[in-house]
Each structure stands twice: as structure tokens, then as C-alpha cells.
Amino acid sequence: MNIETLLKSIDLIASDFLFLDSQDMNIPTAGKFLNSLEGLTGEAAELGIVPVLDVAKGMNVILECVILDSLADKGKAISTFERGIALLQEIADEYKKTGGYTKEYESYLNQAGAVTGRAIEAQAAAPGAETPSAVPPQEEKKPDAEASGQQFLIQDESLLRDFISEGTEYIEEIEVNILNLENNPEDKDYINAIFRPFHSIKGVASFLNLEKIRGLSHNLESLLDKARNGELSVTPQLIDVVLAGADALKGMISSLKEALEGRNDNPLDVDLSDLETRIRNVDKGIEPERSVQKLGEILIEEGAISEEALEEGLKIKASNPDKKIGEALIQKGTVTPKQVSQALRKQAEQASELSTIRVDTRKLDDLIDMVGELVITQTMVQQDISNQENGNKNLTRNIAQLFRIASGLQKVSTSLRMIPIKQTFQRMARLARDVSKNVGKNVVVEMEGEDTELDRNMVDEIYNPLVHMIRNSVDHGLETSEERLQCGKPEKGLIQLKAYHRGGNFVVEISDDGRGLNRDKLLKKALANHVVNNVEGLTDQEIYRLIFLPGFSTAEKVTDVSGRGVGMDVVRQAVEKLRGKIEIESTPGKGTTFIARFPLTMAIIDGMIVKVGKERFILPTTAIRQALRPTREAYNHIMGQGETVNVMGQLMPLVRVYDLFNIEPEKVNPWDAILIVVEGATSSKCLLVDQIIGKAEVVIKSLGDGLKDIDGISGGAIMGDGQIGLIIDPEGLFELSER
Numbered sequence: 001m002n003i004e005t006l007l008k009s010i011d012l013i014a015s016d017f018l019f020l021d022s023q024d025m026n027i028p029t030a031g032k033f034l035n036s037l038e039g040l041t042g043e044a045a046e047l048g049i050v051p052v053l054d055v056a057k058g059m060n061v062i063l064e065c066v067i068l069d070s071l072a073d074k075g076k077a078i079s080t081f082e083r084g085i086a087l088l089q090e091i092a093d094e095y096k097k098t099g100g101y102t103k104e105y106e107s108y109l110n111q112a113g114a115v116t117g118r119a120i121e122a123q124a125a126a127p128g129a130e131t132p133s134a135v136p137p138q139e140e141k142k143p144d145a146e147a148s149g150q151q152f153l154i155q156d157e158s159l160l161r162d163f164i165s166e167g168t169e170y171i172e173e174i175e176v177n178i179l180n181l182e183n184n185p186e187d188k189d190y191i192n193a194i195f196r197p198f199h200s201i202k203g204v205a206s207f208l209n210l211e212k213i214r215g216l217s218h219n220l221e222s223l224l225d226k227a228r229n230g231e232l233s234v235t236p237q238l239i240d241v242v243l244a245g246a247d248a249l250k251g252m253i254s255s256l257k258e259a260l261e262g263r264n265d266n267p268l269d270v271d272l273s274d275l276e277t278r279i280r281n282v283d284k285g286i287e288p289e290r291s292v293q294k295l296g297e298i299l300i301e302e303g304a305i306s307e308e309a310l311e312e313g314l315k316i317k318a319s320n321p322d323k324k325i326g327e328a329l330i331q332k333g334t335v336t337p338k339q340v341s342q343a344l345r346k347q348a349e350q351a352s353e354l355s356t357i358r359v360d361t362r363k364l365d366d367l368i369d370m371v372g373e374l375v376i377t378q379t380m381v382q383q384d385i386s387n388q389e390n391g392n393k394n395l396t397r398n399i400a401q402l403f404r405i406a407s408g409l410q411k412v413s414t415s416l417r418m419i420p421i422k423q424t425f426q427r428m429a430r431l432a433r434d435v436s437k438n439v440g441k442n443v444v445v446e447m448e449g450e451d452t453e454l455d456r457n458m459v460d461e462i463y464n465p466l467v468h469m470i471r472n473s474v475d476h477g478l479e480t481s482e483e484r485l486q487c488g489k490p491e492k493g494l495i496q497l498k499a500y501h502r503g504g505n506f507v508v509e510i511s512d513d514g515r516g517l518n519r520d521k522l523l524k525k526a527l528a529n530h531v532v533n534n535v536e537g538l539t540d541q542e543i544y545r546l547i548f549l550p551g552f553s554t555a556e557k558v559t560d561v562s563g564r565g566v567g568m569d570v571v572r573q574a575v576e577k578l579r580g581k582i583e584i585e586s587t588p589g590k591g592t593t594f595i596a597r598f599p600l601t602m603a604i605i606d607g608m609i610v611k612v613g614k615e616r617f618i619l620p621t622t623a624i625r626q627a628l629r630p631t632r633e634a635y636n637h638i639m640g641q642g643e644t645v646n647v648m649g650q651l652m653p654l655v656r657v658y659d660l661f662n663i664e665p666e667k668v669n670p671w672d673a674i675l676i677v678v679e680g681a682t683s684s685k686c687l688l689v690d691q692i693i694g695k696a697e698v699v700i701k702s703l704g705d706g707l708k709d710i711d712g713i714s715g716g717a718i719m720g721d722g723q724i725g726l727i728i729d730p731e732g733l734f735e736l737s738e739r
Contacts, residue, residue, distance in 0.1 A: 003096045006047060009040045010088045015430050017085055025078055030066040031203025033081075035218065037063070040088075051091045051101045054122045058112035059084040065116045067203050068159070077115040084108060160256065163204050167253045170197035174246045178239060185234035194242065195224045201249065212268045213252055219279045220245045226283070241278050248275055295325055298343040299335060309334045364416055371406075371413045375697055376718045378406045410697065421499045421508075422450035424459055428470050432495050435474040442481050442492040443474060449499040454506050458578065458598060462508065465574040469510045469594050470495070472568065477514035477592050487589065489513065501622070502679075505731060511593040517586040522546050544584040548572040579714060581731065599714045599729050605700060607717070609693040609725060610676065613663040616725045617689075618698055618717055623730045625677040625684060627692060632671045645670060645686050647677060653685045655737045660712065666690040678730045685734055700727060712736045 013036045025033075037056050044052035062081045071077045087108055094101045106122055113120045174197050181190035202217035220242055226232040248270070255267030280286075296310045305313075309329070316328040323331075326340040385399060429445040436443040478484075478493035485491055498509040519540065526532045526546050547568045571594075575582045580598035607618035608627075626647075634646040635654075643654035654675070658665040667673040667690050675686040698717035703710070714729035 003047065003092065006040070006043045006049070006052070007089075007092050007096065009036070009043055010085070010092055011430075012036065013040065014085050014089065014433065017082060025066050025074075025081075027067050027200050027203055029199075030063045031199035031206075034060065034063050034203055034206065035199070035221070047095075049091070049095055049101075050122075051105055052088060055084050055087050055091065055105060055108060058109045058120050061116050061118055061120055062112055063203075065118075071116065073115060080108075080111055080115050084112070157260065159204070160208060161260065163208060164253055164257050164260070166204075167201055167249070170201055171246050171250045171253070173197050175243070178242055178246070181234060182236070182239045188228055191224055191228045191234070195221055195228065198224065210252075210256075210268065212270065212272060213249060216245055216248060216272060216275070219276065223279060223282060232282070232285075235282075238282050241275075241282050244275055244278065248272060295340070295343055299329070299339065302339070302343065304335050304339045304343070305329065368413050368416075371410050374406055375410055378403055379696060379698075379719070407697070418453040419456050419459060420451045420453050421459060422447075424463060424466065425450045425497045425499070427463075428466055428497055431467060431470050432474055435471050436478075436493075439475055440480065441474065441478055443478065443495055444492045445495050445497065447497045450497075452499040452501065452506075454499075454598075458506070461574065461578055462596070462598070465571045465596065466508070466510070468568065468571045473510060473512040473514070473592070473594075477512040477516075479515055483515075505597045505599055508596045508598075509593055510596075511591060513591040516588040516590055516592055517544055517547070517584070518588070519543055540586075541583065544586055547584075548582075579729070597731060599731075605698060605727075606695065607698050607727065608676070608695050609719070610674075610687075610689040611691040611693055612657045612661075612689050613665050615661070615663055616693065616719065616723070617657070618696075618725050618727045619676060619678065619687075620727070620730070621695065623678050623680070625679050627674060627676050629674055630670055635670050643670075645675060647675075647686065652677065653683075653737070654688060655685050655733065656688045657733075658688075660733070660736055678733075680731050680734050683734065685737070687728075687733070698725070698727070 013033065016032065016036065037060055041053055041056045044056070059081055062077050062084075065071045065077065066074070087105060091101045091105070094103075109120045109122060174194050177190050177193040181187065181194065184190060198217045198221035202214050202221060205211075205213040205217060223232065223238060223242070227234050227238065232238065252268055252270060255264050255270075258264035259267040296305075296313070299305045300307060300310060309332075313325055313329040313332060313334060316332065317323055317325050320328075326335075326344065329335045330337055330340060381399060382403065385396060425447045429447065432443050432445050473495055474493075478495075479487070479489075481491045484493065494511075494513045496509070496511040498507075498511070500507055522543055523532075523538075526543075532538070532546075548571065549569065572582060575596050575598070578598050580596055582597075583595045584592065585595065586592040606621040608621055608624055610617050610619060628647065630645050630647075636644045636646065636651070638644060643656075644651040645654050646652075654670060656665075657663070665673075670686075670688055673688050673690055674692055675688055676692075677684055678687055696719075698719075700715045701717060703713070703716050712729055712733035712735075713726050714732070715727045716724050717727055719725045
């Protein structure tokens, strides 16, 4: 145990508190913090850090009162709890730096005592003292009736009745969601739905001195916490243990009801040793011994033979050891080969193990590349067959089945590399909290679309740009609490993280409700640094983009957080490296939003193949709204604004693809050609093409360093005839058409 471990435990509590909805604490949440503080006090006791033990004791009392609903001013109590978290961080930091803490902290205990109405005294625990328990004081004083067999004592009948009623509902909720989890083992929402009831049961049981219920709930929710954090896999063994634990809790809660009715003197006198052993085995990854039925037992169970017939078969096998029991029974005519085959299959299923394995990401990438090559070959074979006038019908049918299998394989393999951005967003929220603490600001972080999935490789690449933007928003964007109150804003600044798919792009937005970008200050700095010589005619977007220039910073002083003018330059380079674009929207006094758009980098995409002259292009189907051939009347040429087409009552700009890429077209008039309505991030346009060839799954291939920066093109794909088709980036094509 070391101080770093303690610091991490405190930071986890701080992070959990940061994500409270409006910082309203209910019983399940209080139970969660009780669990966390219990582990933290154990670590502090091992290190001999008495101030942490004392402050945690005050925070424990607050949580007790939350669960007992005995607080006169809950808001003030929660604020005091928050101050306790900050004090814990301060004490641990000081111990890390100096090995001690000399400031007074008894005033915090007095404050916690004032808001709870309970006297809290500092303890004089010596280093290495026994770990204080995160349970109410009365539990430490009570005799261990459960272990000694003494009569069960009801301490608070009203609270116990409520616990029995709510506990029964909690167990029902657990049973429903554990079955859902078994069918969807990767769904973290189901784990959370099971986790919360166990928290609630544990928290209230703790105050009622129901130690066996508290202990079992704690062990089970610890398993679920590890499953939620990815430390344990959701296996049938874990599901079985949680169900068995829920059954045990249900039995004990039912016994409590009998105790209230005077029908059970010791309701918690149950032996949980076997269940606790199973829980420890799951926690340590120890697989249970599998008892595989013998073939004869399975046949008897299925009703295929009688015990007498099995005895006769065993006698035949004994006289001929080389003969298997199945063969002996078939030879005697007792069973059919089909019955033996079914029994053997059942036996094999019993012996099989359901497990998960860790796979090197390079192997996963190789798999996806091979599947991509399979899709290319599939397309080539499909085109060859379609070119045959008198093809073999059986071959065509078999090839069609192969295509379906290849398509399914492609979807599964591609999904393996897709992960939600949730974890990255949570790390950003934690970063915002740490930076805000460093610069003395209060911040609330909101997340939207955190379940949006994208390629794992892109998640890794966008991490650093997000870090710089978050630090920038907290340090430069948000005002101090005093400044915000003077401006009529809430005391705490707001940072919003959003993720979504739009127009064939993955979009990340980082917004703050701070002071916004100072247009005049940016221009003044740009002129002073000779970045621009003339400010006339510059749009707001062009002015805001000045912050992405190397060495450009409007910070008046350099801090540990920012001010050297390198952060936003790094952001721009990282986004462009991923062929992405970044935009800024800002309103003085209201805040700033950074919008980063990245082209989807899936290994395989659905695309529509179109022809322009002799060239073929691929449009991502996610960006296509519709295809049409307009009438002459729908076409308009507006002076100074370019060409437009009326599409269902809406005028849309016309983009002639052949003009952008210097291609000789087959058709020039829109009413003779085909228009593809393509949706970008903020607008839609009509692309003029000669012909739609069809729809296909294509594998994205890089064009190499020499061609990677072509505007409007995001990559290439090998077509069915072996030729190359260029994949269009709608947003880049729109920008190219506006130049």
C-alpha cells in the first residue's frame, strides 16, 4: 500500500461526486460512497494517516443521515460532504509531499456535526491501527448475535419494515436484470441496473446492523463493479453466483419478516460459507470443477434405456474392454445410433467451456484487413458471374450463400473494432475537474452521445486534441465564480461534450458557457505579431481560426495549464492528420463551441457507385438523402449565387463533379443527368453525375502520402473489375465547390 493508491481512491470519490445529477444524493448513491469510504479508510489505516480517518468519519456520519433521512438541511450537508472530499485530497497531497499534515481539520468535524446534529470527535488512532469500519457506531458496539446464536434484536422496527418491503422489490429488480445481462453480457446498463439495488440493500443493512446481509451485498456488488470496469468478464459462472446471492438475500429478508411477526428468533442464522467461496473463486478467476455425466446416465435421463439395460451393456463392455459402452448398447439393440449420438453431443456440451480471451489489437487489425480482401474478392466474383449470360444456377445459388456469409463475417469483424467514446468522455470530465481545481474555478461537465461508437484507432488519435480543447475551455473560456455571478450566470461553469454521426462524419463538440472569444483582442494580437496585415474583409470564422496558428496566444501570463500558444496548434495538426476539420462558434459573453468533424474510418463501408465521364466514384450511403432526375423547370441559374435545383420545394446548390476534377462528362444538362442529394454537416447539395452503377460494400484503402491530401476525396477502393474507385468526402467536396 502506498500514498499513490490512497490518492487514486480519493480521486475516484471526487469523480463520482462530480457526476451526481444536480448533486442530489439518494440512498443508492449514499451507499456507493459508503463503500468507497470503507475501502479508503482501510488504506489510510494501513498508512497510519489519522487525519484522513477523522475526516472520513465525519463524511460517514453525513451519509448515515442521508440514508436515515434525518437531515434538516440536506443541501448544506452535501456541500459539507463535498468540502470533505477536497480536504481529503489536500491531506493526501500534503502527506505525499512532506510526510505529514500540520493544519487543523477539527473545524470540519464540527461543521459535519452541526449539519447532522451529531457530535463527531477526532480519534487518536496510531499508525497501523485496526481499519475503522464504514458502518454506524452502534454496529461496532453491538454483540455479534449472528455468530453467537443469541436472539435477534430489532433496533428500529419502522426502518426494518421499510427495508423488508424495499429489499424485496430490489431483489425482483436484480433477478429481472441479471437475466437480461446473461443475454447481453456486454451491456453495461444492465450491470448498473443490478449494481444499484445491491448498493441500496448494503447501505440500509449497514445501519440496521444486518451484518450478513451487508457483507454478502458488498461482496456481490464488488464483483459487479469489476465486471463494469472490465476487470472481470460476464460469464455464466458470475451470473450463477449473483443469482445464488440474490436468492440468499431474498431468504434472509423473508426471515426478517418472520422475525417481526415473532416466528423466527434468529433470522440471519444461515451458513453462507459455500456461497462466499464461490464468490471468491469468481473474483480470482478460478473455474468451478465441471462434473460431466457419463453416457449411460444421460441415456437413462433421456428415457432411452433402463438401469437394467445399462447394467447388461456394462457387462458386455467388461468382457471386451476395447468396446465402448455406446457400441455395446447399439450392438445389443438397446438403443439406436441416433440416441447415442444425441447423448454424446449433450455430454460434449457439458464438458465445453464458455470463455473470453484477450486478443492483440494487431491480430484484430489483420483479421479485419483479411475480411476486407474477402469482400473485394467477393465483389469481383459477383461481377464475373453477372457477366455470364448462361451461368450455372447451382453455382449462382452457392455463390449467393457465400456472399451472405461473407457479409455477416464483415459486420461482426468490423464491430469488434468499434468502441463507444464514453470512456474517453469520462476521462475528459475528470480532466476538467482537475484543471478547474488547479485554476480555482468550479465546473460542471455534461455528456451527450457518449454511447456513439467509432473505430478504436480513432478513439486513441482524438484523445490528445480533446485534452487540449478541454484545458483551453477551462482555463481561457470559463470565468471565475465571482465573475460569473457578476454577469448573472450560475456560479459553476458548464462544459458540454457531445458526439454524433452526421453526413458520413463522426462529430465531436466541446462547448463552454464562458466569456467567448474576444474578436478585437485576437485581431490586435494578430496585427502585433504580423500574422495579418489587413483586417478588413475577415469573417468571424477566419478571425477565430487565428488561435490555431503556431505560437499564437492571447493569454496574459504563462501558467502550468496554458499560455504558450502551442495547444491549439497541436489540436489543428492532430485533427488534420485524421483528415478532419475543426470549426469554432463563439458568442461574446455566452461561450465557445469547438466542432471537430472526422471522416469515418471504418475498414468497410456501404457505398453508392456513380459514374462521371469515364471515372467512378463512391459516395457513402450514410450521406445520401435521395437521387433524382430533375425537370427543366426545377433548374435555376441565379446571378451571383450559382446554379440551384428545386428539390421538393427547397432550393439546393448544384455541384458539377466533373468541373471539380477536370473530367470530360457524358451529360452536362441536369435534366439529362442524375442528381444525388448529399447531406453534409451543416447543409445539403446536389451532385451532378452521369450514371448510378449500383450499391456495394467497399473496403477503404489509403491513397498513400502523395495523394492523401486531395480535397474532396477520403480514400480509394478496389472495384469488382480490379480498378480503383475514389471515395468522396462530402464535406471536403462542398468546401472545394465553394472556392
